[in-house]
Amino acid sequence: MTVEDAVHYLARLRLRRAGGSASVHQPIVLLWAAVRAAAGEPRLVRWDSVRTDLSKAIVAQLDGDSREASAAYPVLALKASPLWDLEAAHQAPPAHGSGAARWLNDHNPQFGLSASTYALLATDADALDRFALAAVDKLDGTRAQQVLNAFGITVARPADSLPPPPVVGQAFPGRRAIAAVWGGNFQGGMATFPREAERVVNIFSDDNGPYPDRRVPGSGRIEYVGQGQEGPQKLSAQGNALMEWTRAEGKAARYWHRPVDGPFTFEHWVTIVGRHREWQRDRNNQWRIVYVYDLAPVGSPHPEEWPIDVAAEVASRSIDDTVPAAPPDTTALDAPTRGDLYRNLTARATARSGRPAGVRTATEYARSAAAREAVILRASGSCENPACTGMPCDVRPDGTALLEVDHVEDLARGGPDEPVNMIALCPNCHAAKTRGANRAALRSRLRVVARRAHAAALEDAQ
Numbered sequence: 001m002t003v004e005d006a007v008h009y010l011a012r013l014r015l016r017r018a019g020g021s022a023s024v025h026q027p028i029v030l031l032w033a034a035v036r037a038a039a040g041e042p043r044l045v046r047w048d049s050v051r052t053d054l055s056k057a058i059v060a061q062l063d064g065d066s067r068e069a070s071a072a073y074p075v076l077a078l079k080a081s082p083l084w085d086l087e088a089a090h091q092a093p094p095a096h097g098s099g100a101a102r103w104l105n106d107h108n109p110q111f112g113l114s115a116s117t118y119a120l121l122a123t124d125a126d127a128l129d130r131f132a133l134a135a136v137d138k139l140d141g142t143r144a145q146q147v148l149n150a151f152g153i154t155v156a157r158p159a160d161s162l163p164p165p166p167v168v169g170q171a172f173p174g175r176r177a178i179a180a181v182w183g184g185n186f187q188g189g190m191a192t193f194p195r196e197a198e199r200v201v202n203i204f205s206d207d208n209g210p211y212p213d214r215r216v217p218g219s220g221r222i223e224y225v226g227q228g229q230e231g232p233q234k235l236s237a238q239g240n241a242l243m244e245w246t247r248a249e250g251k252a253a254r255y256w257h258r259p260v261d262g263p264f265t266f267e268h269w270v271t272i273v274g275r276h277r278e279w280q281r282d283r284n285n286q287w288r289i290v291y292v293y294d295l296a297p298v299g300s301p302h303p304e305e306w307p308i309d310v311a312a313e314v315a316s317r318s319i320d321d322t323v324p325a326a327p328p329d330t331t332a333l334d335a336p337t338r339g340d341l342y343r344n345l346t347a348r349a350t351a352r353s354g355r356p357a358g359v360r361t362a363t364e365y366a367r368s369a370a371a372r373e374a375v376i377l378r379a380s381g382s383c384e385n386p387a388c389t390g391m392p393c394d395v396r397p398d399g400t401a402l403l404e405v406d407h408v409e410d411l412a413r414g415g416p417d418e419p420v421n422m423i424a425l426c427p428n429c430h431a432a433k434t435r436g437a438n439r440a441a442l443r444s445r446l447r448v449v450a451r452r453a454h455a456a457a458l459e460d461a462q
């Protein structure tokens with residue numbers, strides 16, 4: 001194994017997310033093992049001889065919060081990596097389950113760096129620094145430095161190798177382009193940037209949906225719906241935890257906005273002046289309670305430069321967690337009906353952009369997303385194939401329908417990317433339509449089914 005290989009494998013690790021940022025567990029266990037290799041200590045150790053020390057090292061980086069302190073998770077989570085050796089790994093249970101610690105206690109296996117990784121770190125002094133930096137690369141900047149310090153690794157994250165932070169007005173074609181510069185995920189509404197020394201929350205507002213955020217007329221303020229597209233929202237969700245951190249600390253966040261057919265721009269700084277709750281429909285059209293953050297634009301990230309009234313509101317840490325006792329009257333005129341939603345989504349899906357064919361724009365992605373959403377709404381949670389013999393109403397663990405939306409007539413053959421040419425199928429029927437012996441017959445049946453279901457949904461008064 002070369003140090004480049006090791007860095008590659010470190011980059012491929014999937015770190016669990018906790019409290020809004022990448023978890024420190026795997027980096028800590030890897031650094032602990034790397035330092036042992038550099039010091040010439042034995043490569044493999046038994047679980048019972050190190051579990052207490054490892055847990056202590058982890059809890060020290062969790063600011064004393066012992067709830068997530070077990071070393072069982074990282075020791076097992078690393079088992080698939082070429083960097084790691086775990087005795088009897090093929091018998092090990094899932095790393096995140098409650099069985100992880102029990103299995104380690106029962107079997108007391110040996111584990112440590114893989115032999116080639118150990119050999120690299122034991123023989124190449126420079127490799128340890130590069131390994132350590134790569135191991136903490138996905139952590140927030142300050143956390144990464146703390147973890148390195150905890151293991152006596154003094155190499156600084158090279159500040160000049162970090163990209164300069166974004167400046168107000170800077171624009172990018174999309175989230176991937178932003179992540180290419182500062183790292184981090186490119187989905188979800190809120191994110192911190194791993195390649196930034198300071199922890200700053202970025203709030204992304206995309207007019208392409210799923211929920212365009214509301215501008216409060218006349219005030220410049222923004223009502224930003226928290227994270228979670230289905231069911232009641234939770235403050236513990238990753239993005240909401242970042243909002244809560246920003247709010248509780250009285251920090252500024254970057255507000256990035258993308259209009260329907262434009263780039264993502266860092267428009268201005270915002271601070272969170274309040275939080276309230278309200279009833280909204282989720283993407284399955286079910287009423288649920290959401291958190292709404294009240295954002296005030298500010299000219300700089302420094303609180304001492306904010307208008308006095310904004311600073312006072314931030315300081316008051318105002319939250320209003322009361323909610324109306326019941327969802328709004330669903331029969332009221334202003335409440336959208338299922339039919340309204342379907343018609344609305346269909347209109348969005350079929351809107352013409354006037355662009356030449358073959359040019360895929362943000363608008364077209366939004367249209368396509370609206371079309372899929374419409375078909376899922378139309379299917380009401382069950383496979384649309386009338387002859388379905390599978391499990392037409394099966395659901396995912398989170399309760400949403402296990403349905404796949406497919407085009408009846410392929411796009412490549414000129415089928416339109418619109419609900420009338422789309423159908424929601426269970427995985428079984430989807431496979432039969434795509435690869436089954438009777439796919440031609442099924443396809444022509446489904447063509448009629450999709451057209452009828454579409455017509456009925458457009459007429460739906462409910």
Ligand SMILES: [Zn+2]
Nearest residue numbers: 383388426429
């Ligand atoms: Zn089916």
